[in-house]
Amino acid sequence: MPYRSLEPGKYGMHGTRASALAARRLDELADGVVSPVDTERGLAARLRYLTASTAGYTAMDTAGITATPRTLAAWLAEDRTPNRANLRRIDAAYRDLRRRNVARSLTRRLNNNGRGTRVELHPHDQSGVREPHRRAGVAGHRSVNVRRWDAIVRAWAAGDERTLDDEWTDEVLADLGSDWGGYEYATGVGFAA
Known part of the structure; x- marks a missing residue:
């Protein structure tokens, strides 16, 4: 697991944990009231x-x-x-x-009768990293079809960030093969439901 034991921003890499970006996207999909609470x-x-x-x-x-x-x-x-x-x-x-x-409705929509939902991942930003320290082989954005959202949405609904990160890694990043570490920290995660 490439970044789990390293300091990801140490050499100037910028990005946010992909699971946290996914949680933000799930929040957007679940948000009902748009007006701020102070109105x-x-x-x-x-x-x-x-x-x-x-x-x-x-x-x-x-x-x-x-x-x-x-x-x-x-x-x-x-x-x-x-x-x-x-x-x-x-x-x-x-x-x-x-x-x-x-959560239940969102899980059903994301699972899409077993067809899943296409997720677009934009890798971390290495523009501030000097050449000897850059991670090799990280392409541009990647897309992966996620078929099982149950555990991801359950962890998100419970507010359990650690379990969400583990589930995101197992269900989404693992499908990227050996390049998954380049997407553990990302600049963007997108999907619709």
């Missing part, structure tokens, strides 16, 4: 989503929101606005609940 519309939509189910109240508890029912009612009625810390917690609770709620 009236964004806050109202998140609070309605969170207070519509028992799971939403659990997500708020997990995020550390300790508002009384009276305070929650005032937030929902837009009579009061949460402080910045509670706004961050509300957004975190919303994203956590949204991830868990859309």
